[in-house]
Structure formats: structure tokens, C-alpha cells
Amino acid sequence: MLMGGYLLTVKVRILRRYVDLTFDPAVFFIVVGCLVFVIAGFGCVGALGENKNFLCLYGFSLSGIVVAVVLVAVLAFVWSTSTPPNRSGVENILRRAVVIYRDDPDMEHLINTIQSSLSCCGISSRGYLDWQHNAYFNCSPLNPSRERCGAPYSCCREQRRLPNGMCGYGVTDTTKRTLPSVEPVIYTQGCLQALIALARKNSVLVSLLSAVTVGSLAVGIAGSWLLIKSITSQRRAVVWESAAAATTLRPESTV
Template identity: 40%
Template sequence: MSVLGFAGCVGALRENTFLLKFFSVFLGLIFFLELAAGILAFVFKDWIRDQLNLFINSNVKAYRDDIDLQNLIDFAQEYWSCCGARGPNDWNLNIYFNCTDLNPSRERCGVPFSCCVRDPAEDVLNTQCGYDIRLKLELEQQGSIYTKGCVGQFEKWLQDNLIVVAGVMVGVALLQIFGICLAQNLVSDIKAVKATWVPHGDGYKLLNKQHFEKPWLILTVFESSVGSTAPEFPSEGLA
């Protein structure tokens, strides 16, 4: 994306048609890839749900391996009020939280604190609130931890915020289309200006005075094409 932004910025500043075309083509490619991704996500939503479930469970296994990953999972579980991919029992996949007799961890048969239902009256976070919670019956767990999975809660969040999500996606698409149109319009203007010049001595000569409608573009294109050599303007064009 940085290369694409650089190409668009430099192409516009220097009236470089190659960079502007590069910007337009790749921005259009990104637009169609996003469109295709949206269609495929709708058609293969069951497959995406399964992949999301596998992704969350793989991160559950590695919960203690990476502090950044741990913070991300904690944030997701607290934000969406969920626990695990499909429920609290997914934490049995983690070596620290599984319920096997060989697990010596104090967190055995528990869940992370981010699965716990927070008490608004408590000022201090209880990081041990999930200890041994999965030894209880599911009905007994409901008041203490979130029992819904994050996959289902994420789907519910998308449905509840469908208008906002769709609006953001449409806004991004319109910005991309607007950028493509601006770049192509600038390319057309540059080509039109270059078409008004013909070789004349050591410089170039303007063919028709009507092209002075955009003098800034004429001079910039000329300077980028022939350097510092001044153009020879016909006397009738300056009248």
C-alpha cells in the first residue's frame, strides 16, 4: 500500500503518466479483489465460520506462548462477552487449562480471567476468577463466566452492526473509485497538453492558444518533458 500511495502522489506531483496508470490499475485490482472477497464470504460463509473456529482454537492453544496474542484474545473475549471459539470447554485444548489428571497447573479446569463476568462494583480485577470453573455444571457457570463462543458472538455483532459495516465498506469502495477517476482524468489532461506541442528549434512550440485553459498543467508538463528550456509561445496566443 505504501508503494501504491507513493506512485499516486509522485505521479500527480510530477504529471508522470506511467505512475498514474500504475496507481489506477493496481487500485482497480484491489477494488475487484475486495468485491470478490465479499461475494465469496457470503457464498462460503459456513466454510469461513469453520476456518474462524480453527483459527481461534489454534490461538487458544498458544495463549501463554505470546503476550501480544494473549492480550488480543483477552480483548476479544471481553469485548464480545464470549469464551473460547464455541464455548468455555475449548480451553481444554490449552496445556495450562486442560482437565487431565497429568496437568499440575493451578489453572487446571479453568478459563482466563477475560472469560469472567465482571462485577461493576469491583474496583480490582480478580485474575483468578476462572479457576476450577469448568468443574462446575454449565448452569452454575453462567453467573460467573461467559458461556457463549466467540464465533457466534462475532456473527451476532456483525448482524447487529450490518449497516455500519456495509457503510464503511461502501465508503472505502467509493474512495477507491474516486481515486481511479481522478488519476485517469489527470492522465487525459496530460496527454491533451502534450499533444499541443511540436518540436521547434531547441524547444517546443504551442500549436493553438485555446490550450491555455490550464496553463499550470502546460508549464509543468513542459518542464518535466524538456527540463528548463523555455517554450516558445506564439504572439497570438498571448494576446
């Protein structure tokens, strides 16, 4: 949460009208940080104050996270096994990141890191041709940019210590460059396909991490309900003891 606040406020970023906050990394940190802070607060207040209401909120919150994680995992599996035409909706949404590439320095750095790390270029199944949707790399004859018909340096296969910003020039001009002539210069596979391939390659690790995540949440849920049960039992015992003591101390009625 603090990291997200730093990215948005301390840096004093000027948001341009084409910047979509949905794809701002700072928003992700803020949302996740706030959720963790609120849910952890429920657990702390409930446990320290023996407050069953807060413990119930804590347990239900963790249960909701478990359900969300399972749903996301199922949807991700179904989506990854579907054919490319059925992925077009998700791809169109994520392609927005390509459109605002130069409008946000954080987004630019994030995309460059992903492309160089996964050896990919672009988002969708169109791969490197996605960069035609960016105003700076668009191949329109009316585009005055020197990067016209190009792609970012992070798409280049040859990664040098100093980025070669010109290695991707002209690669998206389909009238002059074909796929076989482009492949030796830049990565042509989209990053979604590269991410799916990486997940399948490390399926055991992904399954293990998912199991650990769900297991840790399940432990928290079980702990909250056990604590609620213990508090209820203790309070019930106190009530019975108080009632028994009152009965014992009550004077005998006179006839």
C-alpha cells in the same frame, strides 16, 4: 508501519518457538503500513512528476483493493450464513490464537480485550471449551498448572476493577461442571458467533462503512485515470504544436 516496527523491535520481544507470527498484531500493522506507503508513493510520484506509469500502478493497486474488499465482503457474508460445521476450517485456523495465548503478551491482551468487549469466551462454536487447547488451561490430568481446566479472567461475567483470575477455574472440566452451572459464571459463546451477531445487529452501519470505503477508493481510481488522460492530451497537444511550428519555420525548397 512505524507502530508495527515499534512492537517488534523497540520492545525487543523474545519469540518463543510456539509463537505464530501470523497472529501477531505487530505483523498486521507492518503489512498494512507498507502497503499504504507503497501505494501512496505511486500516487504521489505519478501526480507530481506527471508519470503515467506510476499513475497506472496507483490505479491498478486501488482497483485490486476494491476487488479484494468486495471478495472479502462476499465471502464473509456466505461464511456467516453457513452452518457451524462449514465454518470449522476458519475456526481451526483462528483457534491458533488460543493456543499461543500465554506465549505473546500482545496476543494475550488482544484476546482479553475482545472477550471482555464482545462478552464471549473462546473462538469457535465450542465457545469456552476452546481453552482446553491451551497448554495452561488444558484439562489433562498431567497438566501441573494451577489454571488447569480454567479459562482467562476476561471470560468472567463479573468484571471487577482488579481482574479476578480465579473466577474461571474449573469451568472446562466437563466431568464436574455442566453448561447450566457454568453460564452464570462465565460467557460461554464463542467470539466468532458474537462478532457475527454484532455485525448483523449493526448491519446498516457496516453497509454504510463499506460503501464509504469502496466509494473513496473509486474516487481515487477515477482521479488517477482522469489525470492520465489529461497528461496524454497535453503531451499530444505539445507534439502537434511542435510539429506545426517546425512546418511553419521550415524554409521553402528551391527548384
